[in-house]
Amino acid sequence: MNKPIIRNYSLIDLQQWLAQYNQPPFRAKQLFHWFWKKNIQSLTEITNLPKSALNQITEQITWDIINVSTIQQSSDGTIKAAFQLYDDCFVEGVIIPSSERNTACISTQVGCPVRCKFCATGNMGFLRNLNVGEIVDQVVWLNKISLTYFQKTLTNIVVMGMGEPFLNYDFTIRALKNITSSEGMNWSKQRITLSTVGIPDKIIQFADDNVGVQLAISLHAPFQEKREQLIPLAKKYLLNDVLNSLKHYVTKTNQEVTFEYLMLKEFNDTLTDAKELLRITSHLKSKINLIPYNAVDALPYQPSSEEKILAFYEFLRKRHVNVRIRKSRGQDIAAACGQLANKLFKK
Ligand code: SAH
Ligand code: SF4
Numbered sequence: 001m002n003k004p005i006i007r008n009y010s011l012i013d014l015q016q017w018l019a020q021y022n023q024p025p026f027r028a029k030q031l032f033h034w035f036w037k038k039n040i041q042s043l044t045e046i047t048n049l050p051k052s053a054l055n056q057i058t059e060q061i062t063w064d065i066i067n068v069s070t071i072q073q074s075s076d077g078t079i080k081a082a083f084q085l086y087d088d089c090f091v092e093g094v095i096i097p098s099s100e101r102n103t104a105c106i107s108t109q110v111g112c113p114v115r116c117k118f119c120a121t122g123n124m125g126f127l128r129n130l131n132v133g134e135i136v137d138q139v140v141w142l143n144k145i146s147l148t149y150f151q152k153t154l155t156n157i158v159v160m161g162m163g164e165p166f167l168n169y170d171f172t173i174r175a176l177k178n179i180t181s182s183e184g185m186n187w188s189k190q191r192i193t194l195s196t197v198g199i200p201d202k203i204i205q206f207a208d209d210n211v212g213v214q215l216a217i218s219l220h221a222p223f224q225e226k227r228e229q230l231i232p233l234a235k236k237y238l239l240n241d242v243l244n245s246l247k248h249y250v251t252k253t254n255q256e257v258t259f260e261y262l263m264l265k266e267f268n269d270t271l272t273d274a275k276e277l278l279r280i281t282s283h284l285k286s287k288i289n290l291i292p293y294n295a296v297d298a299l300p301y302q303p304s305s306e307e308k309i310l311a312f313y314e315f316l317r318k319r320h321v322n323v324r325i326r327k328s329r330g331q332d333i334a335a336a337c338g339q340l341a342n343k344l345f346k347k
Helices: 011-019 026-037 051-060 120-124 132-150 165-180 200-208 224-230 239-253 271-281 306-318
Strands: 067-073 079-084 090-097 102-105 109-111 126-129 156-159 192-196 214-218 257-263 286-292 323-325
Touching: 011 026, 067 132, 079 132, 090 109, 090 132, 102 132, 126 165, 132 165, 156 165, 165 192, 165 200, 192 200, 200 214, 200 239, 214 239, 224 239, 239 257, 257 271, 257 306, 271 286, 271 306, 286 306, 306 323
Parallel strands: 102 156, 156 192, 192 214, 214 257, 257 286, 286 323
Antiparallel strands: 067 079, 079 090, 090 102, 109 126
C-alpha cells in the first residue's frame, strides 16, 4: 500500500491518523505548525517531537516536498520556475514583478484535462492533481526566489498557472486555507485570485464554503456555441448555468467577479461580441479583463489587432463597464498566460 501523503490531511484527519499510532491529538497541531507556519522542507527540522514519535511518523508517510529545477528570467523581469515533484513530474510557477505588485502565479495540476483549444497547458494533456503541499510549496519557493532576485516578498497570488483549480477543488481550497489562515502563512484573502474555466457546482460550493479569495472566470466568448468551440468542457457546463452560479456567488459573498476575456482574431473580437458580453454580465457585480492572446505554436488561434482590442475596450468603457486590458508579461520565456507547458511529464 502507498504511504499516505500526510500534508494532504486536515487537522482532524491528522489527529485520527496519529491516533492509530497512539500519538496524542496535540501532536497534530504541532505538525500543522511545522508544515504551514514554518513551511519545513524536511521532517528532520522538527525539534519539539520525541525522536521515537518522529521516526514513527517518518516511516509511515510519503513526504511530497517540491524542488526548484530551473529558473528563467524574461527581459521584462518576469521569472518562471520549473518545479520538480517527488514523483519526478514537473509544474511551473511564475513571478510577475511590477512597481506596485509582486505577483506569484501558481499551478494546481500537472497539465490540464480541460484541453482548451487555445491553451498550451491544455494541449499537453494531463498527468495528475497537485497535492496540498505541492500547491503551498510553490508560494514558499517563489517568495524565496523573489527575495533573491528582487529583494522583496510577494504581494499577490493568482491561481492561474497550469491546471483547472476546480477540478482539484478539495486540495486547492485546503492549500488556500493553509496559505491564508492565522495558523498558516496568514496571507490576506484579498490579495489572492483564483481563476476557473467555469464549473457551476464548484462555483456554488466555493461561495457556500466561504473561501473568501477573489474569483475570476475564463469566459472568452459570450455565446454558448462559440464558447464550446474554445472550451470542450463548456458543452457540459453551459454558459447559462455558469452565469447563474455566479449570480449565486455574488449574492452570497457580496464580492465582485472578474470576467477574463481572451481577444482572439476573427473569432470573438467584434462589437457584436462586445454587445453580448455587456448584456450577459451587466446584471452581475463584476469587472472585465481583456487579455491579449499569446500565440502558441501548433494551435490555430491568433491575437486580435490592437485596434480591435481598443474598439472593444472603448465600447464597454463608454457603457460604464469596469474594464481593463491586461498587459502580457514574460512572453519571451513562455511564462505568459497559457504558455506554461514545458516539462510536464517525467523525464
Ligand atoms: N484553468 C484556469 C486557470 C489557468 S489558465 C482557467 O482556465 O481559468 C489562466 C488564464 O490564462 C485563463 O483565463 C486562460 O484562459 C488564460 N490563457 C490560456 N491560454 C492563454 C494564451 N495562450 N494567451 C493568453 N491567455 C491564455
Ligand atoms: Fe486548462 Fe485553463 Fe488551459 Fe483551459 S485555459 S486548458 S482550463 S489551464
